Amino acid sequence: MKFVKKTHMIFAIVILFGVTNQLNSEPMTYYTMLTNHEETRLGEYLYYGMADTIFGSIRTNNFLPIGGNAIYGRLIASQELIFEGEDYEFENVIEHAPPYYFPEQFDHLRQRAVVHIPSRNRRNRTNMTWIKFRGHQGIDVYQYPNGTPRSDSLYSYISASNDVIIFVDGEVEVEGIVVGRVTLYSSGNMYLINNIQYYGSNHVNGWFEHERFPHFLGLVSDRNIIIEDNNRNGKENGWAGNGERGPSRHSININGSLIALGGSFTFEHQNDDRDLYRGSTPDERGYVNLKGSVAQSRRGYLHRDNNGGTGYRMKYNTDPR
Structure with missing residues (x-):
């Protein structure tokens, strides 16, 4: 399978994605998976590849751990490939590559944001920001006191347009149907509370034919990007019976480029022994259907063995635009 360089992805908002130096000729979004620390x-x-399917290039600044051959793309490691069990052979492997530069934050993105959303109100109380993309109807921004039930108290409205950069100075929840070219950047954790996909993509798995497809999304956090544990995302073993309850009860579709600069792309409620909340046994929640890319400072869990199986399997496809 041939993979081509992403060119159209480097549009106006991707002053964000074009962070390069002499060691890096490609933007972060070029790689389907890019990791600073694998541990x-x-x-x-x-x-990688044990129970997941990944189409596109994988790059790491550490060892690259391989557990299966369901990986279709270039493999780049700053150290070596290491294997769990069988040594698999891949056609396009680069070892001892120079490390990829991970910035702590994107200052230029904050400065160029056309919408700035503070998280503290006049009483210095912290709010949660909830952003819902509504396709051609625009983007609704809600806020409610952190730690309270989600409330649709409208804070702002943003019309659907191209080259919009939104900066949230705090935590944010995200969902909806994306139209145009948008970057959402948060200084705090970002929570994916439902599917976040492009207008015109398949509602079941988020798939779209990328040629001449007009929509782009960048989701960037200075901390973590977290799949929220709720019914729509497969809470309490939503994948039971191999998903027989229907797509509204399991899995999550994601279109776009995810960048967790200071943390990981991961999921909520992993059923660790020390957790205050413990889910069902098992607690299989379906698949992360991603068409786009993930860059993260530290590799995050998307599946655990806890409770007989907790979390998601990965179906990742590159978006070569």
Whole structure:
């Protein structure tokens, strides 16, 4: 399979994505998966390809752990490939590559944002920002006190247009249907509370034919990008019976480029022994259907063995625009 350089993805908002130096000739969005540190927060390696399917290039600044051959693209490691069990052979492998530069934040994005959303109100209380993309109807921005039930108290409205950069100084929740070319950047954690996909993509799995497709999305956090544990995202073993309850009860579709500058792309409620909340046994929530890319400072869990299986399997496809 041939993979071509993303060119159209480097549009106006992708002053964000064009962070390069002499060691890096490609933007972060070029790689289907890009990781600074492969060890998880618990000091484990997560092996690519064991129960997941990945189309596109994978790059890491560490060892590249491989556990299966369902990987279709170039593999780039600043150290070596390491294998779990069988040594698989791949056609396009680069080892001992120079490390890819990970900035702590994108100052230029903050400065160029056309919409700035503070998270503290006049009483210095912290609010959660909830952003709902409504296709051609525009973007609704809500805010409600952090730690309280979600409320549709409208804070602002943004019309659907191209080259919009939105900066949230705090935490944000995201969902909806995206039209145009948008970058959403948050200084705090970003929570994916439902599907976030392009207008015209397949509602079941988020698939779209990328040629001449007009919509683009960048989701950037200075911290983590987290799939929220709720019914729409497969809460309490929503994948039971191989998803027989229907797509509204499991999995999550994501179109766009995700960048977790200071953290990971991961999921909420992993059923660790120390967690205050423990879900069902098992707690399989379906698939992360991604067409786009993920860059993260530290490799995040999307599936755990806890409770007989917790979380998501990956179906990743590159968006070569």
